[in-house]
Amino acid sequence: MMNVHTGRQPTAAESALVDSFVDRMGELPGDGEIAGARDNAIEALKTQGLPSRRVESWHYTDLRTLLRGVAAYDETAGTNAVPPVIAGSAVAAVSNGKSISAPRLDGVEFTKLSDKLVGGSLIAQMAIRGGDDAIGQINAAYVTDGWAVTFAEGVELDAPLELQNVQARGQGHVRFPVKFGKGVKATVIERQAGGEGEGFSTSLSNVTVADDCEITWIILREHSDQATQLAQFIATIGKNAKLNLYVVNAGGKLVRQEVHVLAKGEGSDFQLRGVNLLGGDSHTDVTMTLGHLVENTTSLQIIRNVVTDRARGVFQGQIKVNKVAQKTDARMACNTLLLSDDGEFDAKPELEIFADDVACGHGATVTEIDGNHLFYLRARGIPENEARGLLIKAFVAEIIEELENEALVEALEAILDKWLAVHV
Amino acid sequence: MLEIRNLHARIAEDGTEIIRGLNLKVQAGEVAAIMGPNGSGKSTLSYILAGRDDYEVTEGDILYNGESILDLDPSERAAKGIFLAFQYPMEIPGVATMEFLKVAINSQRKARGEEPLKIPEFLSRVKTAAASLDMDIGMLKRPLNVGFSGGEKKRAEILQMKLLEPKLCILDETDSGLDIDALKIVADGVNALRAPDRATIVITHYQRLLDYIVPDSVHVLYKGQVIKSGDKELALRLEENGYADIIGEAA
Numbered sequence: 001m002m003n004v005h006t007g008r009q010p011t012a013a014e015s016a017l018v019d020s021f022v023d024r025m026g027e028l029p030g031d032g033e034i035a036g037a038r039d040n041a042i043e044a045l046k047t048q049g050l051p052s053r054r055v056e057s058w059h060y061t062d063l064r065t066l067l068r069g070v071a072a073y074d075e076t077a078g079t080n081a082v083p084p085v086i087a088g089s090a091v092a093a094v095s096n097g098k099s100i101s102a103p104r105l106d107g108v109e110f111t112k113l114s115d116k117l118v119g120g121s122l123i124a125q126m127a128i129r130g131g132d133d134a135i136g137q138i139n140a141a142y143v144t145d146g147w148a149v150t151f152a153e154g155v156e157l158d159a160p161l162e163l164q165n166v167q168a169r170g171q172g173h174v175r176f177p178v179k180f181g182k183g184v185k186a187t188v189i190e191r192q193a194g195g196e197g198e199g200f201s202t203s204l205s206n207v208t209v210a211d212d213c214e215i216t217w218i219i220l221r222e223h224s225d226q227a228t229q230l231a232q233f234i235a236t237i238g239k240n241a242k243l244n245l246y247v248v249n250a251g252g253k254l255v256r257q258e259v260h261v262l263a264k265g266e267g268s269d270f271q272l273r274g275v276n277l278l279g280g281d282s283h284t285d286v287t288m289t290l291g292h293l294v295e296n297t298t299s300l301q302i303i304r305n306v307v308t309d310r311a312r313g314v315f316q317g318q319i320k321v322n323k324v325a326q327k328t329d330a331r332m333a334c335n336t337l338l339l340s341d342d343g344e345f346d347a348k349p350e351l352e353i354f355a356d357d358v359a360c361g362h363g364a365t366v367t368e369i370d371g372n373h374l375f376y377l378r379a380r381g382i383p384e385n386e387a388r389g390l391l392i393k394a395f396v397a398e399i400i401e402e403l404e405n406e407a408l409v410e411a412l413e414a415i416l417d418k419w420l421a422v423h424v
Numbered sequence: 425m426l427e428i429r430n431l432h433a434r435i436a437e438d439g440t441e442i443i444r445g446l447n448l449k450v451q452a453g454e455v456a457a458i459m460g461p462n463g464s465g466k467s468t469l470s471y472i473l474a475g476r477d478d479y480e481v482t483e484g485d486i487l488y489n490g491e492s493i494l495d496l497d498p499s500e501r502a503a504k505g506i507f508l509a510f511q512y513p514m515e516i517p518g519v520a521t522m523e524f525l526k527v528a529i530n531s532q533r534k535a536r537g538e539e540p541l542k543i544p545e546f547l548s549r550v551k552t553a554a555a556s557l558d559m560d561i562g563m564l565k566r567p568l569n570v571g572f573s574g575g576e577k578k579r580a581e582i583l584q585m586k587l588l589e590p591k592l593c594i595l596d597e598t599d600s601g602l603d604i605d606a607l608k609i610v611a612d613g614v615n616a617l618r619a620p621d622r623a624t625i626v627i628t629h630y631q632r633l634l635d636y637i638v639p640d641s642v643h644v645l646y647k648g649q650v651i652k653s654g655d656k657e658l659a660l661r662l663e664e665n666g667y668a669d670i671i672g673e674a675a
Contacts, residue, residue, distance in 0.1 A: 371478075376514040378475075379498045380499075383535075391516070394517065398518045
């Protein structure tokens with residue numbers, strides 16, 4: 001029974017999530033401590049239920065209400081690896097919760113997460129972040145597979161590595177623990193791809209960026225309007241290392257992407273750029289927590305949202321600057337282009353600064369398409385729809401174009417064009 | 425080519441009537457100057473011709489080559505050859521000028537059932553047009569009009585006009601904000617486009633521009649009506665005596 005102490009009736013989704021544990025247990029890899037961690041996770045979920053708006057970090061994404069049901073597991077939902085976003089990328093693929101293929105790359109080791117779970121070596125990462133960590137709970141309870149990737153010191157990739165997670169329909173829970181050794185230079189595309197049917201998935205990436213690394217990591221999500229995905233990106237950054245994270249959401253019924261980053265090394269730089277393309281009745285949440293733990297670190301977040309139909313979006317950005325973290329430079333901006341009266345975007349910046357010599361700032365704007373701009377383009381012969389498309393594209397292209405890799409810019413612009421063709 | 429008949433129009437939002445029974449004919453090959461004091465409705469007229477929906481036509485008609493254009497949206501009017509050079513060209517961040525030019529040209533070609541321009545042909549046309557206006561091609565790699573000086577923006581308008589090859593050109597206070605050198609370059613650009621099958625309407629507050637773009641006809645706009653028409657001598661008379669005389673005569 002759920003929530004015995006409160007007497008609250010569990011929702012359909014809560015019941016489904018807790019009840020299927022008994023059925024799934026036998027198939028979940030790992031025993032001993034790993035099985036214990038799974039038990040703890042399901043127990044936490046059982047007692048707390050899914051977070052509602054009363055839980056501060058879920059205030060704008062009331063999961064208890066929004067998650068109406070949970071897609072059943074579907075053994076037939078597995079697919080082959082799909083072609084990578086950028087031709088020539090190395091692809092490590094997971095489909096329907098199973099690792100299906102990994103590339104050969106000099107200096108990079110790929111291990112199936114299921115093997116790691118059986119070996120019990122991932123126990124530290126199975127810990128749940130806190131009482132409000134619903135994504136961590138669900139994933140720890142049910143994770144089946146993924147790829148654990150280790151980059152040796154000094155590896156420089158010529159082409160991107162695509163970590164591909166395809167959940168065409170049904171349910172799946174995966175993880176990608178990735179360790180970048182000292183001085184690694186790499187671009188990773190975390191491809192969260194869907195299909196047509198109803199889906200429910202969680203995905204966790206635990207990333208360690210060692211000293212002197214230069215990492216570009218792109219989370220690219222294209223799910224159907226029947227798919228829910230809850231995901232976390234958790235990273236620590238070492239000395240003089242750069243982590244340049246992009247989150248591109250271009251589809252999904254209910255999406256929450258959490259980003260939890262700790263700037264642990266002096267001279268480190270973390271940048272997050274978000275593109276949220278929100279249409280239909282979707283609900284999309286990007287929630288970031290960032291800790292500046294040491295002196296002389298820098299960070300930047302730029303979030304650009306396009307909201308149409310009845311879509312709703314959320315960005316929560318929390319920056320904590322420790323008392324010792326002097327000379328921190330942190331900037332955050334969240335800009336929304338609202339294309340419909342029924343759309344909504346909530347931005348919640350939160351700065352907690354305990355050091356006294358820092359530069360921190362944040363700003364949020366909501367605008368419509370500028371009527372003067374639109375008329376100008378139309379007066380040159382560009383039909384209204386196309387003119388609107390150009391202006392919307394311009395709004396997000398600004399941050400996509402900051403990527404130095406031209407193939408990547410083109411790939412992301414193609415996704416943008418595809419979304420615009422459907423929604424505008 | 426253009427015939428405006430008893431046109432009445434108001435601001436859609438608050439109903440203020442700006443154009444109050446305006447009549448005007450412009451023939452193919454003609455350069456017509458429209459002059460008038462501030463607030464006479466000059467810019468409004470240019471917007472209405474281009475199809476801006478902030479204004480409502482309540483009476484009368486605008487015939488272009490014998491057909492009413494009132495039901496056409498701005499892009500359809502543009503594809504039919506109507507071009508408005510803006511008094512204040514828009515700065516549009518994130519839209520590269522070159523991309524904009526290509527989309528505009530090819531949208532118009534598509535609307536007319538023509539094939540899109542091939543890239544090399546497009547580039548060569550842009551280069552030629554830019555050179556004739558003394559424009560640096562590097563500027564066109566920047567976002568549309570962003571960071572352009574006043575003069576550069578006006579040149580960019582004329583560049584677009586050259587590339588789009590319209591049949592009816594409307595220049596709204598193209599002289600404002602231009603120094604004399606820029607004014608000459610812009611006027612040369614306009615004069616080079618004079619052709620028997622093309623009409624130009626030059627809207628201006630001052631006679632100065634008409635020294636460089638010599639008009640065939642001059643029309644004085646006041647309170648939303650053409651109160652006097654004449655040849656280029658009329659513009660000179662306005663320059664000497666101001667608008668008060670003519671307004672007095674008409675009243």
